[in-house]
Amino acid sequence: MLLLQLDATGTDPFLALGVLVLSVVSVVLSVTIAVVLVRGYRQGPAHRGTLWLAVGLIFLITVPELLRVGLPTVTDIGAVGRSILVSACELFGLGTILWVVYGGGMR
DSSP, X not given: OOOOOOOOSSSOHHHHHHHHHHHHHHHHHHHHHHHHXXXXXXXXXXXXXXXXXXXXXXXXXXXXXXXXXXXXXXXXXXXXXXXXXXXXXXXXXXXXXXXXXXXXXXX
């Protein structure tokens, strides 16, 4: 029987694995929805708002999740810097989605 060996600093390894799995699922779902939006844009009447909605979704979910995992792994940016970058991406994504909802992307 193959045993999975996990090592996590400061928490239960299975909890860390669960958080990682949930992050991967949220990234996959957001990219899937963005792909559906882009396909809908290309197939139907072309409304730029659909593309901006996909961009907003990517910046709201995908980019922050990748930053949360990638920045501590690849760089030595601290928790405060990472939090600022993640929040900025989320705010940009929310702002883009609100802009589309209120008619800015339909022109």
